[in-house]
Amino acid sequence: MKLITRTTLLFAVTFLLLTTSKAQEPAFLDNVYHYIENIDIFEVNQHDARVQLFNYSSIDDAILNRKENSLAYQSLNGNWKFQLADTPEQADNSFFNTNYNDEAWNMIPVPSNWQMHGFGHPKFRNVAHPFKSDPPNIPREYNPVGSYRHTFSIPENWNGQQIFLRFEGIRSASMVWINGKQLGYNQGAFEPSEYDVTDFVNPGENQLAVMVFQLCDGTYLEGQDMWRLSGIFRDVYLYAMPKVHIADYYIVTDLDENYTDADLQLQLSLANYSPETANNYKVRASLFDKNKVKIEEFESTNIYLQPNENKTIEMSKLVKNPEKWSAEKPNLYTLVMELVDEVGNSSNILSNRVGFRKVEIRDHALLVNGMPVKLNGINSHIQHPDLGNSMDIETIKRDFEIMKQFNINCVRTSHYPPPAEYLHLADEYGLYVINEASTEAHATEFLSDIEAWRPMYIDRMRKMVLRDRNHPSIILWSAGNETGWGDNICALIEEGKRLDPSRPGWMYGGNADENPATNPIQCEDIVGPRYGTPFELKTLFGQVSYDEDPRISFMDEYLAATGNALGGLDEYWEVIYQYPRLSGGAIWDFVSPGLRTPVRLLNDKSAINTTVSVMGRAALNEGH
Numbered sequence: 001m002k003l004i005t006r007t008t009l010l011f012a013v014t015f016l017l018l019t020t021s022k023a024q025e026p027a028f029l030d031n032v033y034h035y036i037e038n039i040d041i042f043e044v045n046q047h048d049a050r051v052q053l054f055n056y057s058s059i060d061d062a063i064l065n066r067k068e069n070s071l072a073y074q075s076l077n078g079n080w081k082f083q084l085a086d087t088p089e090q091a092d093n094s095f096f097n098t099n100y101n102d103e104a105w106n107m108i109p110v111p112s113n114w115q116m117h118g119f120g121h122p123k124f125r126n127v128a129h130p131f132k133s134d135p136p137n138i139p140r141e142y143n144p145v146g147s148y149r150h151t152f153s154i155p156e157n158w159n160g161q162q163i164f165l166r167f168e169g170i171r172s173a174s175m176v177w178i179n180g181k182q183l184g185y186n187q188g189a190f191e192p193s194e195y196d197v198t199d200f201v202n203p204g205e206n207q208l209a210v211m212v213f214q215l216c217d218g219t220y221l222e223g224q225d226m227w228r229l230s231g232i233f234r235d236v237y238l239y240a241m242p243k244v245h246i247a248d249y250y251i252v253t254d255l256d257e258n259y260t261d262a263d264l265q266l267q268l269s270l271a272n273y274s275p276e277t278a279n280n281y282k283v284r285a286s287l288f289d290k291n292k293v294k295i296e297e298f299e300s301t302n303i304y305l306q307p308n309e310n311k312t313i314e315m316s317k318l319v320k321n322p323e324k325w326s327a328e329k330p331n332l333y334t335l336v337m338e339l340v341d342e343v344g345n346s347s348n349i350l351s352n353r354v355g356f357r358k359v360e361i362r363d364h365a366l367l368v369n370g371m372p373v374k375l376n377g378i379n380s381h382i383q384h385p386d387l388g389n390s391m392d393i394e395t396i397k398r399d400f401e402i403m404k405q406f407n408i409n410c411v412r413t414s415h416y417p418p419p420a421e422y423l424h425l426a427d428e429y430g431l432y433v434i435n436e437a438s439t440e441a442h443a444t445e446f447l448s449d450i451e452a453w454r455p456m457y458i459d460r461m462r463k464m465v466l467r468d469r470n471h472p473s474i475i476l477w478s479a480g481n482e483t484g485w486g487d488n489i490c491a492l493i494e495e496g497k498r499l500d501p502s503r504p505g506w507m508y509g510g511n512a513d514e515n516p517a518t519n520p521i522q523c524e525d526i527v528g529p530r531y532g533t534p535f536e537l538k539t540l541f542g543q544v545s546y547d548e549d550p551r552i553s554f555m556d557e558y559l560a561a562t563g564n565a566l567g568g569l570d571e572y573w574e575v576i577y578q579y580p581r582l583s584g585g586a587i588w589d590f591v592s593p594g595l596r597t598p599v600r601l602l603n604d605k606s607a608i609n610t611t612v613s614v615m616g617r618a619a620l621n622e623g624h
Contacts, residue, residue: 025044027182028182028211029093029211032088032213035173035175035185035216036173036215036216036217037136040452041185042187042218042459043184043186043187043459044185044186045183045185046184046186046194046195047194047195049194050247050248050467051248051249051250051352052166052420052467053239053247054067054070054072054350054351055072055242056072056349056350058349059336061349062336062350063288063351065351065352065353070239071157072161072239073238073239074238074239075236076208077235077237079107079108080107080150081102082105082106082114082146083105083106084119084146084147086144087141087142087144088213090145096177098180110148111231111232111235111390112388113233113388113389113390114146114230114231115229115231115388116229116388116390116595118617119146120144120214120230121617122227122229125228126225127225128443129219133443133444135220135444138216143214144214145214146211146212146214146231147209147210147212148208148209148212148232149207150208151205151208152238154202154203154206155240156203160243161198161243162198162241162273163196163197163198163201164194164196164238164241165194165195165208165238166193166195166236166237166239167192167236168234168419169189169192169232169233169389170231170232170233171190171230171389172212172218172222173185173216176208176209177208177210178200178209179201179207180209183195188218188460188463189222189416189438190417190438190460191459191463191464197238210232212231220447221438221439221441221447221453221456221457221460222438223443223444224381224416224438226593227593229389234390241348242348243272243274244271244273244341245271245347245348246269246283246339246350247271247310249268249269249352249470250266250267250469250470251265251352251354251470252264252265252266252267253354253356253358255356255357255370259324261318261321262322262356263317263318263319264287264317264319264335264354265315265316266335267314268312268314268315269310270283270303270305270312270313271305271310272307272308272310273308274307275307275308277304277306277307279342280303280341281303281304281305281341281342282299282339282340283300283303283313283315283337284297284298284337284338285297285298285317285336285337287334287354288333288336290331290332290333295333296319298315298317300313319356323356324357325356325472326357326371327373327410327430327432328409330428330430330473331355331356332354333353334352335351335352335354337350337351353424353472354470355473357369358370361551361552363580364552364580364581365552365581366475366552366583373409373583374576374582374584375432375583375585376407376409376410377411377412377585378411378412378587378589378590379412379586379587379590380399380411380414381589382396382413382418382419382422385596391419391422396422397425397429399591400425400431401429403431403590404429404430408431410431410433410584411426411432411590412586413435414509415440415481415509416436417468423435423473423474427472432473434474434475434476434478434507434586435474435478436477436480437457437461437479437480437492438460438464438480439461439479439483440481441484442482445485447486447488448485448488449484449488450486450488451487451488453488454487454488454492461496462499465496469499469502475503476503476507477496477503477506477507478507478508479496479507479508479524481509481556482510483510489523493506493508505552506524507525507526507527508524509556524551525552526551526552526553526554526583527552527554528541530557531555531557531558531559531560534568534575537553537572537575542578542581542582552581552583553581553582553583554586555586556585558572558585559585559587560588561589599613600613
């Protein structure tokens with residue numbers, strides 16, 4: 001059993017996981033609490049975090065960069081068999097067996113939240129949990145468990161390839177089996193989890209089983225001000241790669257001092273899963289403009305990979321005066337990366353859109369491509385009134401169109417990483433994104449200062465950064481929201497800067513509004529205030545000199561769009577434009593986070609005859 005623990009995580013710098021003896025850990029259902037109430041275990045048998053990978057058969061398909069066109073991609077979205085139990089003990093612990101009879105089970109669409117389909121109860125919470133906080137313990141009398149079953153087939157053309165299973169989002173903890181064999185475990189609702197299933201799948205039909213726990217110790221870091229929903233709520237898919245392939249990549253565009261020419265830097269991780277040495281391989285990178293015309297091509301030197309070896313290489317190319325990416329002009333190129341074998345065949349073809357832009361914090365201001373910018377921002381939960389957390393593409397597009405129409409140029413993804421499609425569209429529409437880690441221990445903020453919880457904080461950040469760092473729309477990172485002022489925040493930021501040194505600033509959505517000169521989080525590059533008045537913004541932040549505090553200011557939340565609020569915008573922006581240090585702010589929040597539900601009115605038998613309604617899914621049952 002491959003296992004990531006809090007002890008080993010900080011030293012896992014390649015995509016291979018450290019392993020321990022299978023005998024050291026119980027089977028999943030022998031003792032579920034060993035996993036869901038154990039902060040030392042939040043991943044089992046997972047591939048290390050990385051960018052989404054889709055292997056294409058031709059350069060033309062790679063330029064289009066649509067995963068549906070890849071013969072090495074198979075979506076597992078659709079109707080799955082589903083059963084809900086109130087506790088782990090009430091769930092059927094034999095459901096993962098291939099001969100299990102699930103004919104009487106319900107059907108549920110994947111991706112979705114089960115509460116949006118009549119199972120369980122959606123609950124809205126801000127600070128407090130709907131149970132007594134006692135980390136890492138969770139309620140055992142009521143912890144709904146969703147059991148899922150789904151069949152799939154492996155395409156014949158995948159024979160001899162390395163096959164991976166990826167979940168883009170499951171809330172909150174999940175155990176996975178394939179063909180009756182225990183595969184892996186994950187915590188972290190809004191980050192992807194990925195497994196190498198090559199040795200688990202068979203030709204023809206295969207059985208996938210997933211058990212999802214509504215609550216686990218990771219729930220204490222998922223205390224966002226929102227509806228608490230559960231289930232497999234983002235995409236699930238399989239993809240295949242050749243035995244020798246590009247396993248990850250990191251793209252940086254560094255503009256020169258005149259912001260004219262660009263140094264296109266490419267760092268690639270290569271993997272050899274075969275039992276033979278891979279000799280004389282090369283990586284060829286080609287840059288295409290918006291008209292699909294190749295404008296640059298460059299190659300690596302010869303690459304040699306021993307059996308089961310992983311290697312990182314670096315390449316770069318000077319690109320003369322490319323069109324720059326910004327929120328006003330979101331110019332995009334396409335970079336195609338080919339792994340060329342010893343006889344000259346392209347055995348592995350990947351692609352990614354590239355925006356040439358440079359973000360800096362300089363002269364007490366936030367700069368994009370050398371120009372100071374003001375962020376007229378919005379906070380946004382990625383939530384739909386009918387779909388819950390499973391936001392559809394058309395709604396995201398509509399959101400972005402509304403934002404652009406009202407001159408909103410910035411989104412803070414409060415308070416977790418969005419689906420990958422959200423960022424692809426932000427690149428395309430031209431929106432500055434502050435991508436936020438899902439680390440909100442709002443009801444138990446002391447956790448941010450307990451070292452034992454630090455690996456869990458860092459793991460959530462790693463999965464966010466390593467998936468998303470190639471997006472030009474992301475100009476800043478956020479270490480989370482309202483999770484206390486402990487050293488775990490600084491450790492998270494330090495590791496984030498190591499993984500992505502291309503972006504200049506990390507912020508953190510904390511609760512304290514004190515003068516930044518005494519701010520306990522000195523590892524932040526960006527300070528508040530949060531919900532300060534225009535006068536406080538001016539005197540405590542705008543008028544602070546560089547020598548007093550060199551960090552820039554951004555109000556990650558400064559007005560709440562509730563009731564008759566949102567007054568004072570003119571006063572705020574008069575101050576923001578007056579002082580270079582003030583880079584803007586983000587309103588709380590975009591679109592009402594309500595869920596559509598029928599109104600059930602009751603007859604009031606009293607003399608007052610007050611109109612009343614039943615909330616939620618309350619039902620009248622006979623008995624006491």
